[in-house]
Amino acid sequence: MSEPVGGAAATTADDVAAQVGRALPGGRFTVERWFAWLLADAALEQPHASAPDGAGDELAHPLLAWTAATQAMGVTWDELFAWFGSSADDGPMFGEHETVWHAPMRVGRTYLVSGEITSADRKSGRSGVFDVIGYAFRLHDEDNGAHVADCWNSLILPRRSS
Amino acid sequence: MSGRGDDGVGVHPGDGVAVAHRGGPLAAGMRLPEWEVPEVDAEKMKTTAALLRDPTPIHWDTAALRALGMGDRAINQGPLNMAYVMNMLAGFAGGHDRVRRLRVRFRGNVRAGDRLRAGGVVTGVRTRQHGSSGETLCDCDIELSVVDGDTVLTGTATVALPEEGSDDE
Numbered sequence: 001m002s003e004p005v006g007g008a009a010a011t012t013a014d015d016v017a018a019q020v021g022r023a024l025p026g027g028r029f030t031v032e033r034w035f036a037w038l039l040a041d042a043a044l045e046q047p048h049a050s051a052p053d054g055a056g057d058e059l060a061h062p063l064l065a066w067t068a069a070t071q072a073m074g075v076t077w078d079e080l081f082a083w084f085g086s087s088a089d090d091g092p093m094f095g096e097h098e099t100v101w102h103a104p105m106r107v108g109r110t111y112l113v114s115g116e117i118t119s120a121d122r123k124s125g126r127s128g129v130f131d132v133i134g135y136a137f138r139l140h141d142e143d144n145g146a147h148v149a150d151c152w153n154s155l156i157l158p159r160r161s162s
Numbered sequence: 163m164s165g166r167g168d169d170g171v172g173v174h175p176g177d178g179v180a181v182a183h184r185g186g187p188l189a190a191g192m193r194l195p196e197w198e199v200p201e202v203d204a205e206k207m208k209t210t211a212a213l214l215r216d217p218t219p220i221h222w223d224t225a226a227l228r229a230l231g232m233g234d235r236a237i238n239q240g241p242l243n244m245a246y247v248m249n250m251l252a253g254f255a256g257g258h259d260r261v262r263r264l265r266v267r268f269r270g271n272v273r274a275g276d277r278l279r280a281g282g283v284v285t286g287v288r289t290r291q292h293g294s295s296g297e298t299l300c301d302c303d304i305e306l307s308v309v310d311g312d313t314v315l316t317g318t319a320t321v322a323l324p325e326e327g328s329d330d331e
Contacts, residue, residue, distance in 0.1 A: 035213065038209055038213055039210075039213055041206075041209070042206045042207075042209045042210045042213065042242065042245075043242060043245035043246070043248075043249065044199060044206070044245075044246065044249065045245070045249050045252075045258075059257070059258055059259055061245065061248070061258060062248050062252075062258050062261050062264075063241055063244065063245045063248060066241055066244070067213070067214065067241070070214065071214070071215070076215065076217075077215070077216060077217055077218075078217055088217040088218045088219070091218075091220075092218070093240075093268065094240035094241075094268045095267070095268060096265070096266065096267045096268070097240070097244060097264075097265070097266050097268075098263070098264065098265035098266075099263070099264055100262065100263045101261060101262055101263070104258065104259035
């Protein structure tokens with residue numbers, strides 16, 4: 001990826017660590033039929049949600065938990081990267097991920113998303129200096145308040161100029 | 163995409179119903195039915211990038227890849243790699259609603275054109291209270307690999323098993 005510009009190179013380990021505990025704005029995500037269909041198709045799974053006469057409430061692909069969380073986290077990916085002085089051009093990568101589903105994801109439901117930054121650690125390895133950012137989401141069903149899923153993720157942000 | 167059964171573990175994927183109890187009880191060490199992606203499709207990455215509003219060009223702009231010295235085959239989104247493992251687990255347990263937990267570590271890239279295989283092994287079977295009744299859970303180690311290549315994702319998972327004699331077994 002290209003070199004970071006401006007303040008990105010000056011982002012210190014303390015700057016990164018200071019983001020721990022910062023809440024994501026959060027939001028709400030409705031699993032619309034077309035979205036569920038396209039996501040299931042992209043995931044190479046039968047897109048059951050395609051039936052135009054479906055009664056609603058069909059199962060959606062479980063990847064929808066992470067998808068809903070990140071679509072309704074309240075910031076764009078570029079904005080999230082910028083919290084840490086990074087950008088998409090720096091080559092951010094997934095590190096680890098965990099989802100716990102307390103209930104299946106369903107078409108037509110609206111999910112409330114909340115979350116926060118849980119960790120931020122500067123490390124170095126063969127590829128150079130990088131930051132490992134942990135962030136977590138909770139999903140609740142807007143209609144009944146049920147706790148539907150928890151997602152935890154880690155993001156690797158290369159520090160090519162550090 | 164295909165699911166491949168392994169008669170040695172008593173599981174038979176691909177018929178759209180729960181498979182985990184057929185052919186006998188599960189035990190630690192048994193392998194899960196494998197699930198394959200014959201060829202990773204770059205067009206699916208473009209759809210996914212749009213759905214996820216993912217601005218990272220390595221998933222859809224091969225000119226950007228070449229400019230970065232990263233070859234000319236687009237790099238699959240990590241969530242799609244996770245989804246293939248979810249599909250494998252759903253085939254094993256009898257549906258996506260039976261996948262209770264998935265934890266993964268991303269160890270390498272999947273590129274357009276790669277052939278993939280998802281699989282795993284049972285590490286334990288247990289029961290827990292679930293609502294007013296109990297449910298049987300199966301813990302697994304899982305992985306996703308490029309066929310004749312590297313393992314690109316490893317982790318652990320838990321699925322709920324159908325009760326013996328239930329309609330969805």
